[in-house]
Amino acid sequence: MTSLKFSKMHGLGNDFMVIDGISQTFTPNNQQIAQWADRNFGIGFDQLLLVERAQTNGVDFRYRIFNADGSEVQQCGNGARCFVKFVSEQGLTDKQEIVVETASGIIKPRLNDNGLITVNMGKPRFAAAEVPFVLRGGETDGAVSYIVMNGIDSAEMSMVSMGNPHAVMLVADVATAPVADWGEALQYHERFPERVNVGFMQIVDKNHIKLRVFERGTGETLACGTGACAAVVSGVRLGVLAAGEEVLVELRGGELRISWAEGGDVLMTGAATTVFTGEVVF
Template identity: 40%
Template sequence: MEHKIHFTKMHGAGNDYIYVDTLYYNIEEPEELARRWSDRHKGIGSDGLVLIGRSPIPEADFTMRIFNADGSEAMMCGNASRCVGKYVYEKGLTTSKEVRLLTPSGIKTIHLSVRDGLVDASTVDMGEPVFENPLQFLPQGTGLREGTFVSMGNPHYVVFTEDIDAVEQEGRGLEHHPAFPERCNIEFAEMRPDGIRVRVWERGSGITQACGTGACAVAVAAALTGRAERRSRILMDGGTLDVKWCLQDNHVYLTGPAEFVFEGEIELS
């Protein structure tokens, strides 16, 4: 028996996901669907699958689950969170300009900037960065680059270099390095006059146009190592994100655009 699933394709700075409202559709085996639908040649094409649901607790309004292109489940995604904020507001699921989103890494609050009934930008409170080993250096002799570890609800390893394109060759090795038993997101970053230029190897998806938690990790790492102040423009392949590491509450705030790409239906056999 076959039935159709309605989906929405959205992106935040080029970080694109397939969004499904689970209020209407019971999605079984999301790991397999993420792999199948994310295929850019034989599927819809995306960095992964995002499931939106109603929150089971009063402290949050909605839930978000994210499955990477390889089917693994992610703990958090800043760009996806901002897209969910736009989705629930413009689809009429809420009238509030403040959306509380329950994720596997906790509740994240999204502040929506609305103009003429449409969300033109959104800011998500990413919470406090975590430094299990803030100036982590991988073992000598590995041939892999030294960098800074930052957790933004998921693990990131930030390498400052003038050769950011090398992440295409080195990202997989760093993602699977023994120093990261749960694998790791990798960012290669270069300090520039107009901001920090970043390329991303996303855990479970490979090279992506952008990564919200990655942008936050880079901004925090740059401030932590004295390369920048507590606010940075992060220039990614798919667009620019603004990150502020607030001194008052130690929270990291991610701001940027969220866009609808297209909607459609796909048969689920």
Template identity: 50%
Template sequence: MRDNVTIMNWNFVKMHGAGNDFVVLDGVRQAIDLTPERARLLADRHFGIGADQILLVENPLHLEADFRYRIFNADGGEVEHCGNGARCFVRFVHEQGLSRRNPLRAEIKTGIITLHDTEIDGVSVEMGQTRFEPEAVAFDTEGLHSTPCGADTLWTLPLPGHPDVQLSLVAISNPHAVQIVDNVQNAPVGTIGPQIESHPRFAQRVNAGFMQIIDRNTIRLRVYERGAGETLACGTGACAAAVAGIRRGLLDSPVLVHTRGGPLTITWTNNTLHMSGPATTVYSGQVNIDTLTEQYTTKDFLQP
């Protein structure tokens, strides 16, 4: 006790999926009141633990699900889906002894997904519904030029210094805008990415993908994620890029996606989308959320 107030110590596990890193919290065996502010504190790489996203595992609300799985970006905003996080979620559940079920059914913000954990292939995730109409990514098309490309539609989004950016729109629970670049290493992800991510035509913001096609089954990808900035890997972004390339007639399933954090494999057949890749536990620990809050408040006075 401190000043007659119970100190809140939260057990956590640090994990990553191809370099996309997470703080995972067990909300089944401990009480977790995860607010947007607390998510930001945990994700802070200087004053907190550090992560791209915070994952919270809870008991399900839906009778058909085994668990509820929630995702908070580094900026504190709760989002619909995270493919790399989903793989870490199922590995966490098994390693922590919360369940032996395999596959698992997880309730996310937009429905239920199925996850299968294997020693050989890592974790495979059935990614759920895929949509392509502008309304699915809350994109305002009024006055914009569109171009058919195979089964896809490319939308030209004028940006300062880049008037001809052509985007494929893909919704995989969360929104994505994918463009093709000649060389992903030299792509202006740090400048164009934020402009697309927060463009006013995307009412709910968007994940901006930059895809380089190597051959019909291989791409390289960088993603500027909504609320997190560029990450080493983005699972739903890999799915969106692969599907966009297939719809354009440039790729065939399966697609090997090389991210900066490692490879992911995407298969899309008969409108069923699967992603497989690694899920790695780094370390476990305990954080005093009250002390973390106090330290973060104190640092505000240290700014110039």
């Protein structure tokens, strides 16, 4: 039998099991992670976050993310905020700003004096190969939006990679948006070879949106940090959101503040909360 200490954390209701893989040994196992993720028979979470030693000079930590089905993914914005709070609380660092390597590149989260956490999420990418997204005849690579069919209906969507793939759709009202239908339909769609996170964005004004996100490997979550970034980036490119200004993103689990100007990095600020610590035996 093996015992493993962990923290249960959340970023606006997007919840995580966070494991220190530096002072203890943990080898990720898809089946084990899926069992722990079960909300009736396990710990219950959207993603598992694993803290590891950095593999690159000048970097503080390596950050790995596993969905509730056990699949490993490249990036998670809400998880990044929980990550920096976790390493601070666990005494793994005394820095306010850390440098973290992920499967999609380097991020630099910062613990602010007010307790909120700001993450420089890097530059968004729009090239089809980087999302990834399969282009069809006549479509322009890196276009602001594309028409996508779900087998029955069609919708205009913006494609953005924030280190993970996002498709963002404008809707009149997030309360009645077809989140489950479109989210499920696009998970194994031929145009998304690595599946996709699907965002449903309602514009309130140029500095305020409402957002729901269906996450690949998990389903709809209360909040999605990279989804909030992708939505604001898409809104700026579409000309419906203010470039270079802070945009309030209202999610079901709470609020994030995102800013982005063409050619620049995306900055995300929000809260991270530790719910409890525990130990699992397996």
